[in-house]
Amino acid sequence: MKRSKSKLSWARSRLVVCGFALICAPLVQGQQLEARLRLSGSTTREAFEPLRGILQQCSAVVYDGWKSISFGVVITSDGYLVTKASEIEDAKELNVRVDKTHFKNVRVIATTVEWDVALLKVEARDLVTVEWDTDGEPDHGSWVVANGSTSRTRRRVRVGIISANAREVGGGKAPVVLGITLDTNKKAGTLSISGVEEDSGAADAGLEEGDLILSADEQEIGKIEDLQEILAGKEPGDHVKLRVKRDDEEMEFEVELRTREKIFEEERSRNDAMSGRYSKRRSNFKRILQHDVALSERSAGGPLLNLDGKCVGMNIARVNRCETFAIPAGEMPKIIEDLMPKTNDP
């Protein structure tokens, strides 16, 4: 279902490409700025060479077999990396390159669905780490540099600027869901299920339309916000104990939580149709920087550098044709701390 939809949109974008080819054909050469001189053209990129050098050392390329699926940020010299969790979750043969070194043995240490970040570990000793920028968030119009295309030995840059206010996106919706829609129109204190999504934890557990929700994890539920509070901070695969009333009978269900974007299919908007390949998870972040570096869904996960070579954020989503999101550097220490194995763990 999802597949056929996106194919349709691709076909539509191709139509537009054709229209363009027709229009561009009669143009005289020399009337256009050569590709090498454009924003991310090869000559323009040369000015960013010092930053490319930094990306070469302290960004990682994450592969599934031969295919590069994401970039990563080197955060410790002994081989801890962070990357975009939702892009690597289905990988079967995870392997990583940092600079020219290939690491076949990659462990996924921990992930956080709240930020869509995964902590990886490779066996290394002398990796160069990013230097997080601690001068506050960059202003509108500041140059930023990210990983562009890559070969096995050489990273390239793509460039852009900070585009908009740093902010929360997605209105604080929990990134994990039970897979139900709720009818809130009835009188207070009676929250009933108006729909159960296919392939959701709620469907598998046996919840049905019309069930009246009484409590979740032993806490009384009166309104949607109560439920959202319970879901906040939970990870996919966690369970919630849901008590419901069905035909005057009280029943209890263990519902497995799954990621929002897997259960609730997003409608593809016209803007999406003109946006090429964007990230599956591109909303519901507590705070993001917005920039205009033209990444794809496979080039998120890496560092975002400023002109000083400092890391101002970690690219976390290609949103559409003109927007890319990065987690601000200021949020990263806490995220990393929560993902890192505790030193007093055995």
Next chain:
Amino acid sequence: MTQVLPHDCWRRVGASAALALISLSLGSPILAADEKAEARPLYNLQEAPESIRDLLAIQEALQRSLPRTRKATVGIDMGGGSGSGVIVSKEGMVLTAAHVSGGVGKKLTVIMEDGTKHKATSLGLVAETDAAMLKIDEKGSYPYVEIDKEERALMGDWVFALGHSGGFNKERGVGVRIGRIVRWADQTIQTDCNLIGGDSGGPLFDLKGRLIGIHSRVGASLEQNMHVPIRVFLRHWEKMEASEFIGEGPFAEKPVAFLGVGTEDREEGGVEVKVVGKETAAEEAGVKVGDAILEIDGNEVENKEKFSAGIKGLKPGTKVKLKILRDDEEIEIEVELGEK
């Protein structure tokens, strides 16, 4: 809410756009480069930036221009759709795209970056090139930008685009994107500043913050972002200010006159009214179901196709006299045509 940036327009623009692009290669502003060279900043004289220092010069120029230009960039709510625009005079004259304003005399809402809303009315537009003007209704002193009247911008120049991508969003604010002029034509500027639906009508600036174009449309490739050059506005300024609808499509369609009846052919000639639309010109004038329309302005009505084509050929607001046969009696009704 849908955002306007007509992807689809490409298919409709087709031939006319191709023609426009050919003709423009003749009048390229590149020829003027030498005489303007002295005033041009280093970043526009260099083929490309060569060092971090060069990049910093671009960043500094851009950041100096941003506060002013952001303040003057507005969201435009057309009711059911949204676009962008830019204020160019203290009195609240706004430039935008014709496919955003959608016509002459339309009521719109202009939204400042801080969320303040102003009522506005669309003035004239140029339908072939996607240029339009509107005016904030309320008298006031509005933040505005300078227009590049000398047309100093050249191919290769560094530029930035502002706009309310995907519709107004107060938390996000105006979005800024950087790029270079990739192609310059008489009626179109192409840049690699990435635009998306909702940006339509928004401003393109040189790094000094002078307005050089208005966002119009995009192609599938990221480098196909098209803007209406400011010269199109300058060329038609007085007529647009006087609320003229200039030229024919594809970015705006002239309003079509509308009577508001459904008819069927009559064997005896003329057409019989089968339906009278609610709140239409026909209802207001007292046309009734069952009426046989025999003549319009003294001309015999042959069949329903010719009758409706005749109405569509008229301007909204035109008064027409209908000769009607009702209950075996011929009467005459005058109708002021509405707008579809």
